[in-house]
Amino acid sequence: MNGRFAAIRVLAVLSVLLGVNYVAWRWLASVNWEAWWIAVPLVMAETYSVIDTVLFCLTMWRARDRPAPTSDPQGTVDVFITTYNEPIEMVMHTAIAAKRIAYPHETWILDDGSRAELEQAAAEAGIGYIRRSEEWDGKPRHAKAGNLNNALFQTDGEFLLILDADQVPDPLILHRTLGYFADDPEVALVQTPQWFSNVDEADPLGSQAPLFYGPIQQGKDGWNAAFFCGSNAILRREALMQLGIVGYVRDVADSTARALRASETLMRREIRATGDPELREELVAVRDEIVKARAALAQGEPVADITFALRAVVDQASLRLLTHDMAGIRDDLDVIRSLPVERDAELDAVVVDDAALDAFAAADLSPLGALEAVAGLVDALRIDRSDEAQPVLPLATISVTEDMATAMQLHALGWRSVYHHEILARGLAPEDLRTMLTQRLRWAQGTLQVMLRDNPLVKRGLSGGQRLMYFATMWSYLSGFTALIYIAAPVVYLVFGVLPVTAWSVDFFARFLPAFLVNQLLFLVVGRGMKTWRGQQYSLALFPVWIRACWTAFANVVLKRPLGFAVTRKDGRDPNGVPWRQIWPQLAAMGTLVVALVIGAVRVFIGTADGLGTLVNTAWVTYDLVVLSVILQAAFYRGPAPEPAPDREAAA
Numbered sequence: 281m282n283g284r285f286a287a288i289r290v291l292a293v294l295s296v297l298l299g300v301n302y303v304a305w306r307w308l309a310s311v312n313w314e315a316w317w318i319a320v321p322l323v324m325a326e327t328y329s330v331i332d333t334v335l336f337c338l339t340m341w342r343a344r345d346r347p348a349p350t351s352d353p354q355g356t357v358d359v360f361i362t363t364y365n366e367p368i369e370m371v372m373h374t375a376i377a378a379k380r381i382a383y384p385h386e387t388w389i390l391d392d393g394s395r396a397e398l399e400q401a402a403a404e405a406g407i408g409y410i411r412r413s414e415e416w417d418g419k420p421r422h423a424k425a426g427n428l429n430n431a432l433f434q435t436d437g438e439f440l441l442i443l444d445a446d447q448v449p450d451p452l453i454l455h456r457t458l459g460y461f462a463d464d465p466e467v468a469l470v471q472t473p474q475w476f477s478n479v480d481e482a483d484p485l486g487s488q489a490p491l492f493y494g495p496i497q498q499g500k501d502g503w504n505a506a507f508f509c510g511s512n513a514i515l516r517r518e519a520l521m522q523l524g525i526v527g528y529v530r531d532v533a534d535s536t537a538r539a540l541r542a543s544e545t546l547m548r549r550e551i552r553a554t555g556d557p558e559l560r561e562e563l564v565a566v567r568d569e570i571v572k573a574r575a576a577l578a579q580g581e582p583v584a585d586i587t588f589a590l591r592a593v594v595d596q597a598s599l600r601l602l603t604h605d606m607a608g609i610r611d612d613l614d615v616i617r618s619l620p621v622e623r624d625a626e627l628d629a630v631v632v633d634d635a636a637l638d639a640f641a642a643a644d645l646s647p648l649g650a651l652e653a654v655a656g657l658v659d660a661l662r663i664d665r666s667d668e669a670q671p672v673l674p675l676a677t678i679s680v681t682e683d684m685a686t687a688m689q690l691h692a693l694g695w696r697s698v699y700h701h702e703i704l705a706r707g708l709a710p711e712d713l714r715t716m717l718t719q720r721l722r723w724a725q726g727t728l729q730v731m732l733r734d735n736p737l738v739k740r741g742l743s744g745g746q747r748l749m750y751f752a753t754m755w756s757y758l759s760g761f762t763a764l765i766y767i768a769a770p771v772v773y774l775v776f777g778v779l780p781v782t783a784w785s786v787d788f789f790a791r792f793l794p795a796f797l798v799n800q801l802l803f804l805v806v807g808r809g810m811k812t813w814r815g816q817q818y819s820l821a822l823f824p825v826w827i828r829a830c831w832t833a834f835a836n837v838v839l840k841r842p843l844g845f846a847v848t849r850k851d852g853r854d855p856n857g858v859p860w861r862q863i864w865p866q867l868a869a870m871g872t873l874v875v876a877l878v879i880g881a882v883r884v885f886i887g888t889a890d891g892l893g894t895l896v897n898t899a900w901v902t903y904d905l906v907v908l909s910v911i912l913q914a915a916f917y918r919g920p921a922p923e924p925a926p927d928r929e930a931a932a
Contacts, residue, residue: 284808285343291802292337298795299330305791310781319780322769325762332759333799335752340806342502342745343495346698349459357385357454357514358437362427364392366445368401370708374448375407378441383454386437392427410434412669419669424510425682428675429524437517444511446708447474453704457514460698468519468695469687471497472512472702476709484913485716486814487709495806497699505749506699507687511707519695523686524674526693531665536583537574539657540590544570546653562597566651569593591658598651678733680843681726685734688750692741713914714859717825720818724757724829725836725843732837759819760826767823767869767904770897774880777889784892817910824865858915866911873901873908 303326312319359378363371371389379387388408391398402409410431412421422429428442439461443449450456457470473493479485500506508515547567554560573590577583665671676685687697710716736742736750772778781788803812836843860867880898883889 282345284805287805288340288343288802291798291805292340294798295795295802296334296337298791298798299333302791302795303327303330305787306781310783310788312779312782315778315780318769318772318778321765322780325765328758328762332752332755335748335755337802338745338748339496339499339503339752340802341499343499343806344502345498346501346700348456349463351459351462353383353455353458354462355438355458356436357383357439357441357458358431358435359385359387359441359443359449360390360428360431361388361443361445362390362392362424362511363398363445364427368395368398371398371445372401372405374443374445375402376405377448378443379405379407380451381441381449381454382451383458385441385454386435388431388435390427390431392421392424416669419667420677421669422673422677423680423682425673425675425677425686426669428682429670429673429677432517432520432674433670440515440517440520442511442513442515443705444707447511447705448707449512450704453512454514456702456704457700460700461514461516464696466694466696467698468516468690469506469508469697470514470700471506471509471697472700472704473497474509474512475703475706477706478708478711482913482917483811483814484910484917485710485713486818486910487716488811489815490810491807491812491815494701494810495808498701500749501697501699503745503749504696504743505691505746506697507750507753508683508697510681510683512705513683516695519690519693520674520686521672523676523689523693524672527674527676527689528665528672532583533577536577536587540570540574540577543654543657544574559601562601566593566597566654570654587658591655594651594655594658598655601651679726679729680722681730684727684750684753685730688730688734688736688739688742688746691746692739694741711917713911713917714856714862716914717822717859717862720822721825721829724826725833727754727757728829728833729837729843730754732833756819757826757829760823760830763820763823763826766820767873770900770904771872771876773893773897774876774883774889774901777883779893784890784896814910817907820904820907821866821910824863863911863915866908870905870908870911873905877901 303323306323306326311323359381361371361375361378371391375387375389381387386408388410389398389402390410392412394411399409399411412427412430413434416426416430420426432440439458441449441454453472457472460467460470474489475493476487479488497506544567547563547570551560551563551567554563569590573586576586674686675682676689679685691697710719731751731754736747736754739747742750769780773780803816832841832843835841877898880889880894880901884891884894
């Protein structure tokens with residue numbers, strides 16, 4: 281361990297101890313319960329922040345500078361360039377660069393837009409072109425994951441280099457990364473950084489993420505939890521196919537279990553309803569067979585054998601009940617014939633006595649319908665997953681961000697991942713605020729979908745460290761709610777004089793300041809000269825995006841509402857100008873903070889406010905305004921400054 285990582289561990293321990301000490305004191309000794317409506321939310325927000333600090337410290341505890349692979353590159357490779365509606369010139373620029381990769385490989389354009397012009401351009405350049413097969417018509421498309429899954433069954437390379445349409449690869453990208461797979465046959469994924477060539481020094485959109493594509497991924501790598509980020513990654517086909525097959529088996533087993541539970545419930549209800557001892561005995565026998573089938577499924581017996589045996593039992597019971605029921609059918613006909621009827625002269629129609637008809641409708645004429653329903657449930661168990669375009673779906677389809685979900689499932693199966701910290705592809709970042717907001721919303725929605733559908737804290741197969749590393753990423757997207765509190769609390773004090781703590785005492789500053797300063801020092805040491813301030817700004821400034829992501833992901837997963845997939849535009853700036861409607865919450869927050877500053881100053885001047893409390897909250901509001909100001913910078917950002925034209929006279 282080098283000196284920097286030793287310092288990180290020392291600071292991490294101090295950050296955790298000081299943070300826990302502060303938040304414990306806040307809960308036990310300093311909450312102003314008379315103003316609980318703001319005091320409790322504030323201390324809860326502070327608790328969230330301390331938990332966030334603990335998770336960050338755990339991430340950095342095992343941060344590693346991984347050495348280069350020792351083995352030579354080997355194996356066959358397919359390079360996949362995924363595209364939907366990006367400009368053809370951009371796609372072809374990336375594809376031609378991919379074709380020039382030095383290691384032998386096949387290059388494929390995966391066109392989810394099925395554009396004839398792109399197909400022709402690929403053919404002229406000698407590059408493979410793949411569009412969705414007909415099996416996808418009328419079936420769930422699963423966005424980028426579906427595009428990749430479709431291509432997997434039309435290619436055969438042992439390894440896959442996945443690139444977004446704008447990510448131009450270095451010619452040596454495979455030479456620098458393939459060796460990891462030979463070094464360790466359990467490695468399924470090698471992820472490299474995403475770096476953007478159209479980002480200038482100011483980077484007001486925060487596209488360059490040096491903290492994530494660096495210390496954080498290196499920290500996750502130490503826990504074998506570095507995850508797939510959608511592009512600039514190499515994956516082992518064998519691992520993906522195993523993942524697809526395991527998912528297929530689990531899906532069929534789960535659907536079978538649901539069908540058997542429904543069948544058992546149906547038979548129990550029918551048993552309770554019938555008063556015929558002979559019928560009851562027959563139905564009880566069928567129910568017992570269903571119970572045996574559920575037990576056999578739980579023990580891992582083949583689904584086909586279980587359903588075949590159960591269908592045979594249901595068919596035999598149906599024949600016996602049909603023979604028995606013939607007498608009942610004749611009785612029913614007699615009942616119908618005995619119904620009192622009369623002719624209505626005005627309508628010229630036969631009218632049946634209402635009371636007699638109601639009694640007849642309520643009668644339980646036959647249990648055959650229940651058996652037919654059970655047979656239908658068994659027949660509906662299709663091993664070909666007819667609701668999907670492909671029975672086997674290797675890349676995860678549970679989220680609009682297939683990358684994290686796929687990596688987590690690979691880790692749960694025992695595969696390993698590698699983070700290779702070297703820029704080996706250069707892409708294009710959003711150049712306007714609207715596009716950036718769309719991108720961040722999709723990332724957050726996808727991550728929260730995974731948390732709701734496949735929470736890592738309870739996912740079997742993951743180690744304790746892997747559970748926490750995945751959860752740390754998901755946890756960070758809940759920060760929108762705490763941001764609201766951190767904006768509201770100082771406003772409430774400056775405007776109304778309501779204090780969320782018992783007092784601005786020496787005890788408060790003696791606990792808060794060391795925790796805050798050590799935490800900031802930890803970020804400085806971890807960042808080691810990197811510009812991480814933008815990341816800290818956007819964690820607060822994008823609070824409406826994070827809150828919207830939480831709601832829409834919940835509505836999608838729990839309430840089954842559709843969640844659209846928006847492709848990030850990479851063809852320059854949005855012509856529609858500043859997205860005022862999307863950033864009005866931040867603007868409203870900034871306006872409120874400014875008004876609170878003025879009111880606070882007036883209250884001090886007229887003697888109705890405490891000087892120390894006003895000073896503390898003025899500093900707090902000023903910090904919030906500085907953080908939120910990045911939204912205004914981003915709103916008026918017009919892309920990177922153009923490079924100066926070459927001096928022709930000097931060149932001559």
